[in-house]
Amino acid sequence: MAAKELSKDYASYFISNNISKEITPIITTTETIQTRMSEIENVFMPTIKHDSEVTKDNLTQILECREKFDKICDQIDNLESLVERVKIDLNKIEKQVQIAEEELDIPEKKIDILLKSINIFAKPRDPNETNWSDDGYYKPIKIFSAKEYFNTDNDNPGSSGCK
Template identity: 70%
Template sequence: MAKELSKDYANYFINSDISNEITPILSTTENIQTRINEIENVFLPTIRHDSEITQQNLSQLLEFKPEFEKICDQIDNLESMVERIKSDLCMIQKQVDIADEELDIPEKKIDIILKSINIFAKPRDLNETNWNQDGFYQAPTIFKANEFFRKQD
């Protein structure tokens, strides 16, 4: 049976034109190989060059990292200062509103008199208006820029 099978295969290869079947495969393979060589010769040096440039740029960027971190810290400090200023302004605005309410004599003369003797008005907290124990106004402590920005080396 093996002899018959080998004879059949031999007859097949002898009688058939394998070159017609193999030639397109070889042509396609050669075409692919040519494209691979083109890629290797044209694009690979470009990729290597771009990679070298990227490495150089990356090393230069890493040199700026300490300066960038200082800038980021300054931005963070600025944001903190803005929040503190906002808080201080709200506190001062509240005190100004209270002072306006208490000192607006022409329009609310009766209300002020009543509030000053505290019969019909709710008593104000001393901390709310920043009156000290002696009855004098004490200005609130507000931000100082040097709390947020230290002298740079």
């Protein structure tokens, strides 16, 4: 019996409060939102699908080129190392040229050589700083070799479909 009374009470509540006036704007707004969502889906979904396919294709190409890209990055790193090594070797060679000029008694530097040889005004020279070996021959410094920094394989990083 309580269920019948409860249902009568709810029915009288809905009738007396005119619930349809309150629900109608909500239903209208919901229908408008559904319409807009359908329009958005019809307009933008093909574009989104196309863009995702393009992105997928581009990503595939990028992944195919990754190995080549890594090789190029390694070559750039090797080139940077080579430049640093060339700087070091160039400084050593310049020092050897300076020592050679002093040892060969270049006329423009006669006074400097004389002063340095009697060591009055010059700092003492390190015995290891000489261009001559123990047997009297010129001893060149060991400089870089490009083979130390670059592969000699004939891989061309720009080929094989990577654009």
